[in-house]
Amino acid sequence: MIINPCNVQLTADGRLKHFLTTEGLSKALLTEILDTADSFISTQEREIKKVPLLRGKTVVNLFFENSTRTRSTFELAAKRLSADILNLDIARSATSKGETLMDTLWNLEAMYSDVFVVRHADSGAAHFIAEQVTPNVAIINAGDGRHAHPTQAMLDMLTIRRHKGSIEGKVVAVVGDILHSRVARSQIHALNTLGAAEVRVIGPRTLLPRDIGGLGCKVFYKLEDGLKDCDVVIMLRLQKERMQDALLPSGSEFYKRYGLTVDKLKLAKPDAIVMHPGPINRGVEIESTVADGAQSVILNQVSYGIAVRMAVMAMAMSGQQQERNERAQAQGEL
Amino acid sequence: MRYLHIEQARLIDPSQNIDTVTDLYVAEGRIKAIGRKPESGVVEESIDGRGQWLIPGLIDLGGHLAEPGFAQKGAIASETYAACSSGFTHVCALPDTKPVVDNSAIVQQILEKAQQARFAHVLPLGALTPDLAGEQISSMAALQEAGCVALSNARRPFKNSYVLRRVLEYAATYDILVFLAPDDVSLSASGSMHEGPVATRMGIPGIPRTAETIALAQMLLLIEQTGVRAHISQISCARSLVMLRQAREAGMSITADTPLANLIYTDESVTGYNSLYKVFPPLRTEVDRQALLAAVNAGELAISSNHRPHDVAGKKTTFIDAEPGMSMFDGFLPLAMQLVDKGELTEEAFISAVSTVPAEVLGMEHGLKEGSLFNAALIDPAQERCFRRSHLLSQGRNSPVAGMTLKGAASAVFVDGRRVI
Numbered sequence: 128m129i130i131n132p133c134n135v136q137l138t139a140d141g142r143l144k145h146f147l148t149t150e151g152l153s154k155a156l157l158t159e160i161l162d163t164a165d166s167f168i169s170t171q172e173r174e175i176k177k178v179p180l181l182r183g184k185t186v187v188n189l190f191f192e193n194s195t196r197t198r199s200t201f202e203l204a205a206k207r208l209s210a211d212i213l214n215l216d217i218a219r220s221a222t223s224k225g226e227t228l229m230d231t232l233w234n235l236e237a238m239y240s241d242v243f244v245v246r247h248a249d250s251g252a253a254h255f256i257a258e259q260v261t262p263n264v265a266i267i268n269a270g271d272g273r274h275a276h277p278t279q280a281m282l283d284m285l286t287i288r289r290h291k292g293s294i295e296g297k298v299v300a301v302v303g304d305i306l307h308s309r310v311a312r313s314q315i316h317a318l319n320t321l322g323a324a325e326v327r328v329i330g331p332r333t334l335l336p337r338d339i340g341g342l343g344c345k346v347f348y349k350l351e352d353g354l355k356d357c358d359v360v361i362m363l364r365l366q367k368e369r370m371q372d373a374l375l376p377s378g379s380e381f382y383k384r385y386g387l388t389v390d391k392l393k394l395a396k397p398d399a400i401v402m403h404p405g406p407i408n409r410g411v412e413i414e415s416t417v418a419d420g421a422q423s424v425i426l427n428q429v430s431y432g433i434a435v436r437m438a439v440m441a442m443a444m445s446g447q448q449q450e451r452n453e454r455a456q457a458q459g460e461l
Numbered sequence: 462m463r464y465l466h467i468e469q470a471r472l473i474d475p476s477q478n479i480d481t482v483t484d485l486y487v488a489e490g491r492i493k494a495i496g497r498k499p500e501s502g503v504v505e506e507s508i509d510g511r512g513q514w515l516i517p518g519l520i521d522l523g524g525h526l527a528e529p530g531f532a533q534k535g536a537i538a539s540e541t542y543a544a545c546s547s548g549f550t551h552v553c554a555l556p557d558t559k560p561v562v563d564n565s566a567i568v569q570q571i572l573e574k575a576q577q578a579r580f581a582h583v584l585p586l587g588a589l590t591p592d593l594a595g596e597q598i599s600s601m602a603a604l605q606e607a608g609c610v611a612l613s614n615a616r617r618p619f620k621n622s623y624v625l626r627r628v629l630e631y632a633a634t635y636d637i638l639v640f641l642a643p644d645d646v647s648l649s650a651s652g653s654m655h656e657g658p659v660a661t662r663m664g665i666p667g668i669p670r671t672a673e674t675i676a677l678a679q680m681l682l683l684i685e686q687t688g689v690r691a692h693i694s695q696i697s698c699a700r701s702l703v704m705l706r707q708a709r710e711a712g713m714s715i716t717a718d719t720p721l722a723n724l725i726y727t728d729e730s731v732t733g734y735n736s737l738y739k740v741f742p743p744l745r746t747e748v749d750r751q752a753l754l755a756a757v758n759a760g761e762l763a764i765s766s767n768h769r770p771h772d773v774a775g776k777k778t779t780f781i782d783a784e785p786g787m788s789m790f791d792g793f794l795p796l797a798m799q800l801v802d803k804g805e806l807t808e809e810a811f812i813s814a815v816s817t818v819p820a821e822v823l824g825m826e827h828g829l830k831e832g833s834l835f836n837a838a839l840i841d842p843a844q845e846r847c848f849r850r851s852h853l854l855s856q857g858r859n860s861p862v863a864g865m866t867l868k869g870a871a872s873a874v875f876v877d878g879r880r881v882i
Contacts, residue, residue, distance in 0.1 A: 150662075228778050249779035250664035251734035259777075272781065274664030312664060337667065338658040 144446035204436035250274035280313030303363035462502035470510025490878030518550025524768035530559025543790035548838030565607035699752035720767030736783035770857025788857025798869030
C-alpha cells in the first residue's frame with residue numbers, strides 16, 4: 128500500500144532520473160551530486176564557461192509560482208550546459224485561463240522537451256508531474272509547496288562541505304519558519320543522510336509543524352538554547368503574511384526572539400558559518416552585521432547554486448538517456 | 462399465488478437476533494413465509510441460497526449521487542445501480558448537489574429520477590439552510606413533506622453557534638431528524654489530510670482532530686439544549702467516540718456513523734501523494750481506525766458510504782488541488798467483507814452497522830419478517846469478483862477497488878421484492 132515517494136526519481140539500478148526530493152536518496156548519490164557540482168565550480172571560473180553536456184536538449188522552466196532568483200539560476204545552469212531554454216511563467220498564463228495542469232503538461236510534451244524545471248505552490252506537484260509525463264522527460268523540483276526544495280538543500284550541503292570540510296559530525300541549526308519551509312524539510316533529510324551529528328530546528332511553536340522531530344531533528348523553542356555549539360546556522364526567510372495569519376505578533380518581536388545578532392551568534396562555535404537561502408530580510412531574521420560579516424557565506428551559496436543545478440540536470444538527463452537506451456534495446460530484442 | 466423461493470440461505474437479521482439456515486418465500490413484494498412452505502400457491506422461481514447470507518438490504522446514511530448538477534461525475538441511475546451491486550436497497554442522498562436540495566421541487570425531481578432508475582430507494586436529505594450557506598433556516602417542514610427523511614448541511618459550516626441553535630430549535634418544533642457532520646472549518650479549511658507526521662513529511666497542510674471534536678462539542682451541547690432528534694455523520698476520530706459515549710451516559714439518545722474508508726485506510730495511504738485517498742473527513746491514524754472498529758463492533762456506530770464519484774479531472778491533479786472523496790459503492794461490500802475476513806469486524810456487527818442501526822436512525826421498519834417488504838441482499842462471501850476499471854457501475858473514476866479482485870459479492874438484491882441485481 129505505501130509507495131516510497133523516492134522511487135519515482137530513480138532508475139531501476141538506482142541512478143537519478145528526476146530530482147524531486149532529498150528524502151530517501153543514498154549517501155552515495157547525494158555525494159555524487161556534490162562531487163559533480165564541485166567539478167562544475169571549476170568550469171565556472173574559466174573564461175569559456177559552457178560545457179556541451181546538454182547540447183541539443185531543451186530545458187523548460189515551468190514556474191507555476193513566481194521566483195526570479197531560482198528561475199535565473201536554473202536558466203544560467205541550463206545555458207552553461209549548452210541547453211536551449213524556454214521560460215514559462217504559468218502563474219500568469221495558462222492556469223489563469225482555466226487550463227488544467229494536465230492540459231498544460233500535454234501541450235508542453237508536444238514540444239519535445241527534455242527537462243522540466245518545476246516550481247509549484249502545491250506540495251507534491253513535481254512528484255505528480257513526474258508520474259504523469261511521458262518517459263524521457265526529466266523533472267527537476269525547484270520547490271513544491273512546503274514539501275521540498277532539493278536543489279536549494281544540495282547547494283547548502285555543498286556550501287557546508289566547502290567551508291567546513293565535510294558534513295559528517297557537524298551540528299546544524301535551522302532557524303525560523305519551519306512550518307512553511309520546503310527548504311528546511313529538504314535540508315533535514317540531506318543532513319541526516321550525509322552524517323550530520325545533530326540537526327536542530329528552532330522556532331516558536333506556531334512555526335513548527337506537528338511531529339517535525341520525526342523527520343530526524345531536535346526541536347528548540349529558544350534561539351539561545353539551540354545555537355549552543357553549532358557548526359552551521361541556517362536562517363530561513365520569514366514571509367510578511369505570517370503576521371496576518373495569527374502565527375506571530377510582529378516582525379520586531381520575531382527579531383527580538385529569533386533574529387540572529389552578533390551577540391547571539393557568539394553562542395555557536397567560534398568558527399560557525401551563517402547561511403540563508405535568500406532573499407534576506409535584514410532586521411527581521413538577521414542583523415546586517417552578521418549577514419555581511421566574516422562568518423556569513425550567504426553570497427557563496429548563490430554561486431554554488433548554479434553548479435548544483437548543472438549537476439542535477441546533467442545527472443538526471445544521463446539517467447533518462449540510459450533508460451531510453453534500455454527501452455530501445457528491449458524493443459529491438461522483441 | 463406465485464412465490465419466489467430462496468432456498469436454505471443463512472438468514473441473518475440482527476434486528477431480530479436471527480442467524481439461521483432456512484427457506485424464505487416472497488410474493489407481491491412481501492415476505493410471505495419463513496421456514497415453512499405457504500399453504501397455497503406455487504413456487505415460480507427458486508434461488509439456491511446454500512452457503513450464502515440473506516440479510517436485510519444495506520441502508521446508506523450518506524452518499525453523494527452527483528445529480529442534479531454534476532453530470533460528468535455521476536447520475537442517480539448509475540450511482541444507485543452501483544449501490545445495489547453492493548447490496549444497498551436504500552441510499553440517503555446528501556443535499557450538496559447543484560442546485561442544493563433546499564426546496565421541494567428538487568426533492569421531487571430526485572425522487573422521480575430514482576423511481577425511473579428502479580434501483581435502490583433514494584432517501585433525500587434536505588438542506589438545513591438555504592443553499593447550505595449556514596445563515597438562515599430552510600423551509601424544513603416543506604422539505605419533510607416533499608419526502609426528505611432528514612435534513613443536513615452536508616459538511617458546510619453554520620455561520621455561528623446562534624444560527625445552529627435556531628436551526629436545531631426549528632427542526633425540533635416539527636420533530637425533524639437532523640444529520641450533522643462535525644467540522645470546524647476555521648481549523649480544517651486550509652488542510653488536505655490528517656495533521657500528523659505523514660502530513661509534516663509530505664508538506665501537506667493538515668486537518669487537526671480538533672476540527673472535528675470542537676464542532677462535535679458545540680453540536681452535542683446545542684442538541685442537548687434544543688432536544689432535537691439528531692444523528693452525527695462522518696466521525697473520524699477516537700476522541701469523538703469518547704464524547705459521544707459521554708453524551709449517551711448523560712442521557713442523550715444520539716447516533717453516529719463513520720465512513721467505511723475511515724475503517725479501512727489511514728493517513729499512511731496518502732504517502733506518495735495518492736489523490737484517491739484525499740477524503741473528508743480525512744483518513745486518520747491507526748489508533749483512530751482501531752477505535753472506530755471497536756465502536757462498530759460494540760454496536761455504537763453505523764457505517765456509511767460517504768460515496769463521492771469524481772471524473773478523471775477531479776483527481777488527476779496535485780493532491781492539494783484534487784477534489785475530496787472516493788467512489789465507494791462498487792467496492793463497498795467486498796471492502797467491508799475484507800474487514801470481516803480479517804476479524805476486524807464481526808459478521809453481526811457489520812450487518813447491524815449497515816442495516817439495523819441505520820434503520821433505527823431513520824425510524825424505518827426494516828427486517829426480514831413475515832409481512833415485511835422484501836428489501837434484502839443475498840451475499841456470497843466466497844464469490845470472487847474482478848473490478849475491471851471499464852466495468853465499474855459508478856460513473857466515478859475514483860474507486861479504490863479498480864483493477865482489484867476481491868472476495869464477497871451480492872449475488873441477488875431485492876428492492877420491494879423486485880430483483881435489481
